[in-house]
Amino acid sequence: MSTTDRAASADVRRYALGRAGQAVFVLWAAFTVSFLIMYALPSDPAQLIAGTDNNVTPEQLAALRHEYGLDRSLVAQYLDQLGDAVRGDLGRSLRSGREVTTLISEAVPATAQVAGLAFLLALFGGATVAIVATATRNRTLANGLLSLPPLGVAIPSFWVGLLLLQQFSFNWEWFPAIGNEGWRSVILPAIALAIPTGALIAQVLAKSLHRTLREPYIDTARAKGASRRRVHLRHAVRNASLPALTMAGIIVGNLLSGAVVIETVFSRSGLGRVTSAAVADQDIRVVQGLVLFGALVFVTVNLAVDLLYPILDPRIVRHHRRARPVVSPA
Secondary structure: OOHHHHHHHHHHHHHHHHHHHHHHHHHHHHHHHHHHHHHOOOOOHHHHHHOOOOOOOHHHHHHHHHHOOOOOOHHHHHHHHHHHHHOOOOOEOOOOOOEHHHHHHHHHHHHHHHHHHHHHHHHHHHHHHHHHHHHOOOHHHHHHHHOHHHHHHHOOHHHHHHHHHHHHHHHOOOOOOOOOOOOHHHHHHHHHHHHHHHHHHHHHHHHHHHHHOOOHHHHHHHHOOOOHHHHHHHHHHHHHHHHHHHOHHHHHHHHHHHHHHHHHHOOOOOHHHHHHHHHHHOOHHHHHHHHHHHHHHHHHHHHHHHHHHHHHOOHHHHHOOOOOOOOOOO
């Protein structure tokens, strides 16, 4: 291996380790902030565990605090929970007594079905609108397509969900209105969730394509005889997709947060229902587990994007290369 290859390999390792370190820091920060916020609430966790029973004695409340470790100092509770979280143990629900990891793992598949299909629809729809709008010579068609993304971002997803329910479930009876039964129950929630996400992708990709098509290398490709389609799809889209790829973390965050609303509109069992129930019940452990899970998904997606960047554009690694002092020979 040549000196240049070894230096490039070292740069890639440094870049990957730096991004992994940032991911770990984000997870720690999410856990710490959620812990402090949850325990700053004015409610009494022991009273929440006991429920609305007015016959609970102070001795019983004290026993509950001791059982759940709530009678220990805040620092001791933080360190214990942080150590458990590192081992994958998020504790037990203060309401049901079930393991938080079990509650989340049971809810993930239903949400993943909707979010996964919504992501595919958003990616296909957003990319299609952006590519066609920037490739067509029909200005009316281009302006019409470019006016769709701002509209899609502005429309609330729950309102879209209600419209879809009214037309496709109640009027035409093509899809079920509520529940998790069968693949047909996934279609409408996924469409409602995909519209604002696809609009965001279309906005960013269209703007990036307009800027990329004015680059000098595009003129060079055209001068060499490359067809309009080849220039657009082969040369422009690859480089223009980098800014859209940066939005992957934001897109995942939108899908997770939107799932809370959409699953409520369509009465689906998933992370949305678990989240709304945990917030309503002030179930501290479940809320904290959901925050940490969301941060884990966000960090994982962003780390994957960061590691994919050098493959699409090797200059990114070179830009992160640390300057080394040059020692002149004596």
